[in-house]
Amino acid sequence: MKNNRPIRKVVIILKPGIVAPLRKVLPPIIDLLKEQQVFFKMQESHRLKKILAAKQYAKISFIENNKICPGCDLLISLGGDGTLIGACREIGENKIPIFGVNVGHLGFITEFSVSNFISTLKIALSGKYQTYRIPLFSVKICKETEVLSEHFFLNDAVINKTDISRMFLLNVDVDDETISRLVGDGIIVSSPIGSTAYSLSAGGPIIHPAVCSFVLTPICPHSLLSRPTVIPDSVKISFTINERDYPVTVTVDGQQVVALHKDQKITISKSDKYVLFIKNSAKTYFSTLREKFTYG
Known part of the structure; x- marks a missing residue:
């Protein structure tokens, strides 16, 4: 375990909507932070009134304009994988370690459960913790040589149509070489850590996070030979859509949806951005697979 400052x-970031589970998790965290004389900020003042006792609520500071306060040392995410992914986007360029507590359902990438996190959090506050780095991947929407917008994903990007009754044709290029002309409902581009999410449901393989790769998983392909493909994350993947008479979108980490228009192209590549997660030394990747998916 590394000694940090x-x-x-x-x-502290909370899972949207829920109240009851947070009543058990949040008060002990606030008590610990106050006991350790750690300054903290939160969001959503209106919802906290339903979660916290008046005495605890009275002295809480709140994030202004939904921006992570500068100079913060730690982000605590209370929710599921979606909350954690949203927290990664909140951090932006800041390299703040994230302490993820699963108050959701599956919670595959949240490191800690509600039953065992307080003692580890107390140790982490003293600077004794170990982090691991997860890369972010870039999705660029381009028209000719102009980049119209750029988005980043931790898990996956999904290109599909909104009209469920029709297939569409998608050209897939890797480093300017065409590898597939896919006819179907769309395609999932997944990172290794996202290979246990939507890609898995669509028949994709499980990829260990230490493997530097993408997984291209077709969605309902109209072919007997179209299969998920694993490629190195050092390449650039490009997608062009031949038919534009009905809506096509790219969805980033299930949270950001971008409509695609005629003559636009999507390029996906590994970025130089990354996020830091505080590691739970009591579990491994394969123990998590066994626990969450009854794997093996």
Whole structure:
């Protein structure tokens, strides 16, 4: 376990909507932070009134304009994988370690459960914790040589049509070489850590996070030979859609949806951005597979 400088400023992000599960998880965290004299900020003041006692709520500071406060040492995510992914986007360029507590359902990439996190969090606040780095992947929407927008994913990007009754033709290029002309409902481009998400449901393989790769998983392909493909993450993947008479979208990590228009191209590549997660030393990748998916 690495000795880091003690944590003095914390931001807490909550899973949207839910109240009851947070009543058990949030108050002990606030008590611990106050006990350790750690400054913290939160979002959603209106919802916290339903979660916290008046005494705890009275002295809470709140994030202004939904921006992570500068100089924070730690982000605590209370929710499922979706909350954690949203927290990664909140951090932006800041390299703040994330302490993920699963208050959701599956919680595959959240490291800690509600039953065992407080003691580890207390140790982490003293600076004794180990992180691991997860890369972010870039999705660029382009028209000719102009980049119209750029988005980043941790798990996956999905290109599909919104009209469920029709297939469409998608050209797939890797480093400017055409590898497939896919006819179907769309395609999932997954990172290794996202290979246990939507890609898995669509028949894709499980890829260990240490393997530097993408997984291209077709969605309902109209072919007997179209199969998921694993390629190195050092390449650039490009997609062009031949038919534009009905809506096509790219969805990033299930949270950002971008409509595609005529003559636009999507390019996906590994970026130089990354996020840091605080590691739970009591579990491994394969123990998580066994626990979450009854694997093996």
